Amino acid sequence: MIPPNAAEKRSLAQFIQAPILEEGFSSVYMRFTDQTAQELLALSRRPDPDDPEQPDQFVQEWASPAQTLGQGTSERILMDLLGDRSHPYFYARVQGLNLGAFQVIDDERVPEAFSVGAIRKVDSEVFGDIWCSFPTQASQARAAALREGVVKVLSYALDIRIHPDRSLEGRAEVQLESRSAQNRLIPFGLSRWLAVSGIEDDRGRRVAVVEDLLPKGSPAEARAYDQVDVVLPEPYPVGERFRLIFKYHGNVIADVGNGVLYVGARGSWYPNLGLGNPAVYDLTFHYPEKLTLVATGSRVEEKSSEGWSESRWRSDGVFRVAGFNLGPYISAERRAGKVQVKVYATREAESALEKRRAGAGTPPVIIPGPYGERPSILHAIPKLPPPLSPAALLDDIAEIASAAVEYFTSLFGPFPYPHLAVSQVPGNFGQGWPELVYLPTLSFLPKADRSELALNPKGGDPLGPVVVAHEVAHQWWGNLLGWDTYHDQWLSEGLASYAAALFLARQKDGDRQFRNLLHLYKEDMLAKTGEGKTIESGGPIWLGQRLSSSHDPEGYPNIVYKKACWVLHMLRGLMIDPKTGSDERFFRLLRDFVSRYQGQSVSTEDFIQHAAKYVTPESDLERNHKLDWFFNEWVYETGVPTYHLEAGVRELAANKYLVQGSIAQNDVPRDFEMLVPVVAIYAKDRRVTLGRVAVSENGARFKFTTTRKPSRVVIDDENLLAVVH
Ligand SMILES: [Zn+2]
Structure with missing residues (x-):
């Protein structure tokens, strides 16, 4: 197997140390709906009756493993058996002679049809490593249609009762529009902890549901796989609208001590078609009166009687996701222009945090992995236990969140919604999430408690104002503008991370805090993995979630959040007007991007093409009015350059000095080029940018004139992701 492009060859090489896959195997298990059977039969022949080694144990040996091995693929096979056979599926689990077990998939129903990967276990954590993944010719040709799927969701109407024992009972009415005249199977996301008691269509017919094709704990379930498959009585013509009404129940809300509730399954507490399907939401909740409930959208009704409360929430426009949070909250409110910002927290922290503080001998507590962001293990550390009170900082959080709403409105354009709830x-x-931010309890605690209980030993304050601002920024980057595929999610996370850094720069002592944050991110990029390579070399930003693998579990958060933050910071650098030092052009680029693409899902290419309109003569290194050179290096490829600067200063006349020197470039591919900012340092460490030097494989020479004699001339590594000597 030869990957079709350099990026996928490099990805494959990360896992198997070779850019092509050439492997012998001892056995292979295949499942398919394509022509494989005919091909195999054409090549097969009857066993020779005189051969002493008859394969007579074959059935006995494989009957049981075949059942186990088939589990993860049954749903996909069923989809073809019940519907359209023109988008076939092929799956092979190969027992390689050198590489161990791996799997090869060609699923012609998805745009990136072909993939090779393996399940790998490191310590007790299981990873679904994707070695490479790319479209086939056929899937590429109909990528747009495939992305639409077999069905489009228009709206969700959910009616949810949360009982005093925290169990949940739900009714979900999902309005759909058929995109395939033959399809009968629709896979819905739904937490494995929620059981479906029945599904009906709008004509009152009972609809079949397959819940047990993916038994719990099978290896195919390595990545959270919460799904039910609905089988329609018959296919609907393309464009026809229909409703499915689900009734379900179960428990996804945990009591984590001190009255604090944890809503698990935040992305799968209702039957859904995933993040790529924006829809209108109408949510009604019934819950014990002593609890406060907040949800995505605007609250349009609320009433209480006989110990029960009821509230109704409607999405403002279409949302990609809906969620709720509840607890014995107290709240604080601020206004940010026209936007109401309301913050909700409990009086006490969850007992895990209390225990962690109280310490001795308490086992680590694993908080289940949320949708989108990484799970964590809270380790016990010994400490005296005065009670931790999230409610104490309620007003501070309200202040920070409303300041972030106002600041980002000035940077990116109007806040997309009438209000924002921030909940613990x-x-x-x-x-x-849209109109609903989830903030960790730690963010609600005073800074001293936060640092003491924080998980990162390297300092910084990641759960302080930075996380508040990051989540607020997602209202623009992620909610107002979605992302197209996993390759493009870096735009959301990178822009939210960079927005948070910019917000930090506006706080007290902000310049220093901003520099420290970017410096920490740079250190994290350049840190070495157990294999002696830098974290950054794990793969390009464009690989998205695939970056977290058995090689580097933290690859995704490190590269997609931190490196992307740097990439955007450097893009801002490229947009700076060399004469005035103004960065207005960069923020105009972002504001225009928001107004051009709001309500849509954006791709990396959309962003690159848009950015090209703002290229400056100085940053147009290829003289083609594009910034492809920049994005190719920093988003599609890996590599952090090393620069070595030598400079001298000569007095030309009174108050006129010539600064000249050279910059050498190393540790990056030969075609790497970059605009390298050079600064003069004067007394009291005052730094003045002299200019930007275009540096390529042959290095570069530069000349600047100044009116005062600098004490030193250096590369501005505060504004460049590079190793500088
Ligand atoms: Zn984020």
Whole structure:
């Protein structure tokens, strides 16, 4: 198998140390709906009756493993058996002679039809490594149609009752539009902890559901696989609208101590067609009166009687996802222009945090992995236990969140919604959903508690204002503008991360905090993995979630959040007007991008083409009015350059000095080029940018004149992701 492009060859080489896959195998297990059977039969022959080694044990040996091996693929096979056979499927699990077990898939129903990967276990964590993944000729030709899927979702109407024992009972009415005249199977996302008691269509017919094709704990389930497959009584013509009504129940809300509730399955508490399907949401919740509930969208009704509360929430426009949070909250409110910002937290922290603080001998607590961001393990550390109170900083969080709303409005354009709820969630991650931000309990604690309980030993304050601002920024980057495929999610995360860094720069002592944050991110990029390579070399930003693998579990958060933040910072550098030092052009680029693409899903190419309109004469290194050179190096490829500067200063006349020197470039591919900012350092460490030097494989020479004699001339590594000597 030879990958069709350099990026996928490099990805393959990361896993098997070779850019092509050439492997003998001892056995192979195949499942398919294509022509493989005919091809195999044409090549096969009857066993020779005189051969002493008869394969007579074959059935006995394979009957049981074949059942286990088939589990993860049954749903996909069923889809073809019940519907359109013109988009076939092929799956092979290969027992390689050198590489161990790996799998090869050609699924002609998805745009990136072909992939090779393997399940790998490191310590106790299981990874679904994707060695390479790319379209086939056929899937590429109909990529747009494939992306539409077999069905389009128009709206969700959910009615949810949350009982005092925290169990949930739901009714979901999903309005759909058929995109395939033959399809009968629709896979819905739904938490494995929620059981479906029945599904009906709008004519009152009972609809079949397959819940057990993916038994819990099978190897195919390595990545959270929460799904039910609905089998329609008959296919609907293309364009016809129909409804499915689900009734389901189960428990996805955990009591994590001190009255704090944890809503698990935040992305799968209702039957859904995933993030790529924006829809209108109408949510009604019934819950014990002593709890407060917040959800995505605007609250349009709320009432209480006889111990129960009821509230109804409608999406403002279409949302990619809907969620809720609840607890015995108290709240604080601010206004940011026209936007109402309301923050909700409990009086006490979850007991895991209390225990971690109280310490001795408490086992680590694993907080389940949220959708999108990484799971975490909270380790016990010994400490005296005064109670931790998230409610204490309610007002501060309201202040920070409303300041972020106002600042980002000035940078990116109007806040997309009438309000924003910020609610506390146990653990150490945040999420920024439409009109509803989940913030970790740690963010609600005073800085001293936060640093003491924080998980990163390297310093910084990742769960302080940075996480608040990051999640607020997702209202523009992620909600107002979605992302096209996993390759493009870096735009959302990178822009949210960079927005958060910019917000930090506006706080007290902000310049220093901003520099420190970017410096920490750079250190994380250049840190070495156990294999002695830099984290950054793990793969290009464009690989997205594939970067987290058995080689580097943190590859995705490190490269897609931190490197992308740097890439955007450097893009801003390229847009700076050399005469005035203004960065207005960069922010105009972002504002225009938002207004051009709002309500849509954007791709990396959309962004690159848009950015080209803002190229400056100085940054147009290829003289083609494009910035492809920049994005190719920093987004599609890996590599952090090393620069070595030598410079001298000569007095030309009174108050006129000539600064001249050279810059050498190393550690990157030969065609790498970059605009390298050079600064003069004067007394008291005052730094003045002299200019930007276009440096390529042959290095570069430069000349600047200044009115005062600098004490030193250096490469501005505060504004460049590079190793500088
Ligand atoms: Zn994020």
